[in-house]
Amino acid sequence: MSEFDNNPFAQPVNDNPFNDPSVTQVTHSSVETVDQYNPFPGQSTDALAAHTTPASTSPYQPAVLQPSIEPSPQATAAAAQANLLRQQEELERKAAELDRREQELQSRGPTGKENNWPPLPRKFPIKPCFYQDFSEEIPPEYQRVCKMMYYLWMFNCVTLFLNLLACLAYFTTDAAYGVDFGLSILWVILFSPCSFLCWYRPVYKAFKTDSSFSFFFFFFVFFCQVVIFIIQAVGIPKWGNSGWITAFTALGGSNKAVGAIMITVAILFTACAVLSAVLLKMVHSMYRRTGASFQKAQQEFSQGVFTNKTFQSAATGAASSAAQGAFQGNN
Structure with missing residues (x-):
């Protein structure tokens, strides 16, 4: 009802535009005006330092463009020479490694295993020439006979050495038997390696390998060896053997000790x-049980000859020489 109490015919109130609340609020505010604002307040710099944001410590550095520098011809040549030297050293190192492996393969022989016979020290200048292992390479049914053949060879070498000593003792008693001593040295040097090979x-x-050709070759050579053993046991004078004849001759002399050694x-x-x-009879009986034959030995021999590189090279050279001779004859 207050709206009806006002007098519409009363004197109008003089409106002041600065009495507006929004204006009076701004004029009476504690906010400093622009002309009174001081950008450098009188505060301590410690407070500002406390609120200062530290500089970024990022590990990434700004990219810096380096000026392009063309290498000089001397520097390029030096770099190329160093590269060539490095490649040459690498090639020499590889060549030495290949030589070492080739020597290892040669020392192992055709079996691919390291040779172990004769059993020599590792620092010895002469290396083993053969690989020998009865339990690995020889079938069980043949190992006993094969070992007996090996022991027979060693027994023969020892006998030849003792024969040399006996002939030396005989030579000291009678200078006329110097021929026997010289031949005994020859028999030791010749028969020991030849009998093995x-x-x-x-x-x-x-x-x-159950090779028929190896069996036939063994029978032929070993039969000759048996004959040589019989001749050495007989002891023909001036043949370099302390056999029965030479031993009884020395025993009938003045020095009985030399005769006893020769006996x-x-x-x-x-x-x-x-x-x-x-042993020859035992090996022959085993050979007959293996099914070997002379025809099989011939086949093995022909295959071994034709597959031999030396024979192939010689045959190729002979064929080329014959072809060249025929061509020149036709011209």
Whole structure:
């Protein structure tokens, strides 16, 4: 009802525009005006330092463009030379490694295993030439006979050495028997390695690979060896053997001790002859059970010859020489 109490015909009130509440609020506010604002207040710099934001410690550095510098010809040549030297050192190192592996393969032989015979020290200048292992390479049914052949070869070498000593003792008593001493040295040097290569290794290979050709080669050579054992046991004078004849001749002389030594050697030669004959018969009986034959030996020999690189090279050279000769003859 207050609206009806006002007098519409009363004197109008003089409106003051500055009496507006929004204006009076701004004029009476504590906010400093623009002309009174001081950008440098009189406060302590410690407070500002406390509220100062530290600089960024990012690990990334701004990219800096380096000026492009062309290398000089001397620097380029030096770098190329250093690269060539490095490559040459690398090639020499690889070549040395290949040589070392090739020597290892050669020392292992065709079996691919390291040779172990003769059993020499590692620092010895001469390396083993053969690989030998009865339990690995020889079948069980042949191992006993093969070992007996090996022991016979060693027994023969010992007998030849004792024969040398006996002939030396005989030579000291009578200078006329210097021929026997010289021949005894020759027999030791000749028969020891030749018997190993000519009849022991063939029978070892025959038992290992069941090779008919190796069996036939062994029979031929070992039969000759049996004959040689018999001749050595007989002891023909001036043949370099302390057999029975030479031993009894020395025993009938003045020095009985030399005669006794030579009789001992004659007994050893006789034992070699008997054992060799027995082993020859045993090997022959085993050979017959293996099914080997002369035709099979011929086939193995022909295959071995035709696959031999030396034979192939010689055949190729002979064929080329014949072809060149025929061509020149036609011209």
